[in-house]
Structure formats: structure tokens, C-alpha cells
Amino acid sequence: MKTKKLALFAAGLAAAAIGLRMVGCGSARSGRTTAAEKVYVAPGELDKYYAFLSGGQSGSVFVVGIPSCRILREIPIFEPRAAYGYAVHDGDPRRAELAATGGLWGDTHHPVLSEKNGVYDGRYLWINDLSNGRLGRVRLDTFETDRILKIPNLQGAHGIAAVSPDTKYIVVNGEFEQPTDGLVTNPAPYTSVVAFVDPEKMEVKFEVRVAGNIDIADTSKDGRYAFSTVYNLEQGKEQNSMMVFDRDAVAAIDIPAAEKAVAEGRGEIRNGIPILDPAEVPGIMTLIPVPKNPHGVNVTPDGKYVMASGKLSPTVTIIDTKTLKIVAEPEVGLGPLHTTFDDRGNAFTSLFLDSQVVKWNVQKAVKGAPDYIVDRINIHYNIGHLQAVGGETMHPYGDYLLALNKLSKDQYLPVGPDMPEAQELIDISGEKMRMLASFPTPPEPHDAVFIEAKILAPKVKQVFTPGPEAIAAGQESVVRTGPHEVTVKMTMTRSAYTPDHFEVREGDRVTFQLTNVETIRDMIHGFALPDHDLNVALPPGYTKTITVDAGKPGVYWYYCTNFCSALHLEMRGRMLVQPRDSNVAIPDWKAAQNVKGPVQGVPSTGAAR
Ligand code: K7E
Ligand code: CUA
Ligand code: CA
Secondary structure, three states: OHHHHHHHHHHHHHHHHHHHHHHHHHHOOOOOOOHHHHHOOOOOOOOOEEEEEEOEOOOEEEEEEEOOOEEEEEEEOOOOEHHHOEOOOOOOHHHHHHHHHOOOOOOEOOEEEEEEOOEEEEEEEEEEEOOOOEEEEEEOOOOEEEEEEEOOOOEEEEEEEEOOOOOOOEEEEEEEOEEOOOOOOOOOOEEEEEEEEEOOOOEEEEEEEEOOOOOOEEEOOOOOEEEEEEOOOOOOOOOHHHOOOOEEEEEEEEHHHHHHHHHOOOOEEEOOEEEEOOOOOOOOEEEEEEEOOOOOEEEOOOOOEEEEEOOOOOEEEEEEOOOOOEEEOOEOOOOEEEEEEOOOOEEEEEEOOOOEEEEEEHHHHHHOOOOOEEEEEEOOOOEEEEEEOOOOOOOOOOOEEEEEEOOOOOOOOOOOOOOOEEEEEEEOOOOOOEEEEEEEEOOOOOOEEEEEHHHHHHHOOOOOOOOOOOOOOOOOEEEEEEOOEEEEEEEEEOOEEEOOEEEEEOOOEEEEEEEEOOOOOOOOEEEEEOOOOEEEEEOOOOEEEEEEEOOOOEEEEEEOOOOOOOOOOOOEEEEEEEOOOOOOOOOOOOOOOOOOOOOOOOOOOOOOO
């Protein structure tokens, strides 16, 4: 019975989807350009925007070009990734950080960008790890994760936001309530904290306790307030008891007031962090009652209002950011989750249950005009976040909106019961929204943030700046550093390793210090060593230090995994592992006799791409 109903439901959805497609085709020529023309970026041409999509349980960020919807890169953050040589081996500083702060996986939801004077400056991206209460930071000149921070006193790092206009803090919300004294035997209601993180030093400055839980975050444009939705004001410990009240809250933390209280020593120090409790420090937090288990919280580009999307209520609550009073509560549809904005006074709210984006006019809703709904567009299917380009900033671009959907069902070729995640790009430049394109990703983007290519692209480095640990060409060596320790300092360039062979003994620990000495963009070399669980990729200028056991006696070819030239396949060398009791003379390690100078006679072939 249930199956039959589901089948009918699915068939209905499929029919609806086909119908929509036909409508789409028929009307495609009616606009200035076709939908296809709007997203077509010719080969060799570049996209207008970078979009950063959180990777959800992939623990990463996906970088996508908009409007082409081409996936450009994945940035691993909370999960090791051999293809990028990220955090795969012991000795990698990120791996050590990950292992020390909760483990080698994560659940990323909310990417935020650094701001200067209220505009994105292209320096950093931060993202939460819900599962292990962490914050990761990515440098945008290299697109590389450079710090992982464990947030003390907090579980379930969910909503995060940069404090405008100069990124004074990154706000991190703890979704999962904890016994205030940390003891499981405590019968008292559980509480959560909002953490305020110094974005440069990546350390927590202070925390504010919330009686209830805290979900999504945003900040006022003037640095005054951090806003968070609270959906469990009931402080329930089971699902049913979290849905008792008709109204939960938006918590508005007064940042200057909280800073003053911290400076006066009014925080209780736990794990080295001052925690302010609004029950003891009145005036640092205001709870604004909003219906019902609210989810998204979003400040309008002009900074005047903060919107709480009702989730279990079909409304969005509009709150004045100066008075913290509710000014309107328009009905928008079923399951409102998140809201974003264009540059013409419109809000766009995702409706999870209706599978729609609803466009509505903020001023009309505030004035109580009946015609505040401007347009609706169907989404395939069950939209979570949505983000208009620049919608988080004071200057939205008003051209594209990305819908990040929870289910794709029949939208792509079937690839087993587990279908890809679906994003849909919508043209919001006109009065009516127009569906342009959809593209799949691996699991599972939640939110996205955009930056204009002309701001970020010039800041992106072509090569890594070699650090003090880098091995220069000509400085390669193989040195026995102890009775059972050998250090191999190796360089790689098109298309050879130096040294191209060396000997060790069974029982040795072999430390590789590897530098890619290429000086041009995109010349990446890999270093894979069979039967030693060792594979890393090194971009130009990069150095990695990895230690492995020599393993069983034999000849092991290390080889390049990234196609780099016509001699890529020949880019390999030998690690000779002598038996422990071998009588064969082993060269004098200290003199590093078996290391040749720069490889002779190998023509520089240039890139083969
Ligand atoms: Cu709505 Cu974690 Cu932003 Cu997912 S959360 S949808
Ligand atoms: Cu280096 Cu292939
Ligand atoms: Ca509730």
C-alpha cells in the first residue's frame, strides 16, 4: 500500500517535472536570451562568479563557476584527500590538527567569506564542522585549508557568520545543548553557547550562554548584533518536547555589551574561555519571540531588518534591527527555511515543503500591503538553502539565485538508490524568476556563498611560495640520521625525481622531504610509493614531509600520479630495500654517494596538456 502510494507520488512528480520542462522549452525564446544562452560560457571564457558550496558530509567545499555551473575544484577541509595531497599522512600539520580535534571527517554546512568595509576582500573562507564542533579556515589565495579550530564548551557547531563590516569575529553556534556543568547527572535544563572567534588568530575570545539551543546565525551590518535562531526554547531533550511552544526565539547578542562584560571579568572561565550567562549579565542578549522552531536568520542588505524563517510556521518574521521589535510576519508558504535578497528590495525564501522559491517585496510586507508576493517558482525538489549572488552583502548583484535542493529523484540519470545532490540556477534579473539550469554534486551542499571573479581571481597565486622546509634543486640528499632512520630530501620537476634511486635497509624508518620545484602554475607532481600506503600530490612550490617504514626487502618504484609531460610515465625512481642481514655493500649513507646531481639528458618537454 505504502509502496503503491509512493510510486504514484513519484509518478506524479515525474509528470510534473516533464510538464515543467515542456513549459520551459516553450517559453525559452520569450525572454531576451534563452536559458541556455544565460548559462553558456564558451570554452576558454571564464565565469562571472565563484560559488563556494559547502560539501556537507563530504567535509569539504565545492568551488563552482557561475553561471556555467561547472565544478572547478573541491577543497578538502575536515577529510583527508589523497588526490589533493591533503592531510593524508602522518606529519601533515592539518592531519595532526584533525586527529587532535575530533577526527578525519566532518559535516560542513555554512561557508562565510572575510569582509573589509562591508565588502568581500577575498582573503579567507570559514566553514563549520557540525559533527565535531570545529571551525575550518581556507586561504583564498591558494584555496587551501590553513587552520582547524576545535571550539571548547560547544557541541554541534552549526550556524556561523562573519561579524560585519570588518570580520571582527566569526560567530559559531552550538546546536546541541549540553548540561551546563558538563555532568550527565545534572537534572537541570541543558544550554548551548555562541562562540566568538578571532578570525586571524583562530582562537575563541568569549562565549555567550543560551538557555535553549541555537541554530542559524547572521550579524547586523554595523557590528552591533549577532542574531541566532533558537528552535528549542523549550529546552526539550526529545523531539516532541522541542515543538511545544508556539513561539521560540531569535537571540540578539549585543556584541559591544558582551565585550564590555568580558573586559570586566564577568565571564565564568571554562577551558580557558570566558562564558557570559545573560541570566547573570543582563543586557547582553535579547530574546525576540518568533514562530515556530525557526530556522534561517538573514539580515537585509540595507541592514534594517533581520528575517527569521518560520520552518513549522508558514511565515517569515521581520524584525527591526535597531529596536529589535517585530514589524511584520508575512505568510509565504509551507516550510520556510532560508531567505536571501536582490538589489531591488525583494526577499526570496526557500519553502522546503512546497518545493518552491517565493519572491516577495519587503517594504510591501512591512506596510501590510496584500500584494507583497511577487512570484513563485517550483524547485526539484525540497529546497534547503538558497542564495542570491551577493545576497549576504550590502550590495547584492540581483542576477542569479542558487537553489540547493535536498532531493534530486528523477532529475538525473539513475545511479543507484543514492542519487546526486541537485542545485538549480535561477535568473532573478526580471520580475518573474526563470529556471536556467541544474547541476549535480557529490553529497551534500547546504549553503553557498559567492564572490565576483574580478575580485578574487587576481588574488589567486600561481605557485606556492616555497617555505623554509623546501628543498632547492641541487640540495637533494639521502642521509642516515640514525641506526634505523634515513632522510631522503628529494625534488621533483618535469619529469624526474632527484634522487631517482636510493637504498635503505629493512627495518628503517624512511622520511621523505619532497619539494615540487616547478615555478609555473598547474605543474603538479604526485609521489606514490607502491605497497607503502603513500600517495601525495604536490603543487608547484609545495613541500611535504612524510615518514614510512621501509617495508619488505625489494625494489619499489615511486612514480608520478599527475600527468605532467610526455615523459610523465617515465617519471619514476627506485627505493631499494636491502634485507636486514644483507652482505651486499651499502654505500656510505652520510656521504650520500648514491645521489646524482641534476638529471642529465632529459629534455624539458613542457606541459603535455
Ligand atoms: Cu538549513 Cu545546516 Cu543551513 Cu542545511 S542548515 S538546509
Ligand atoms: Cu610529474 Cu607526472
Ligand atoms: Ca520549539
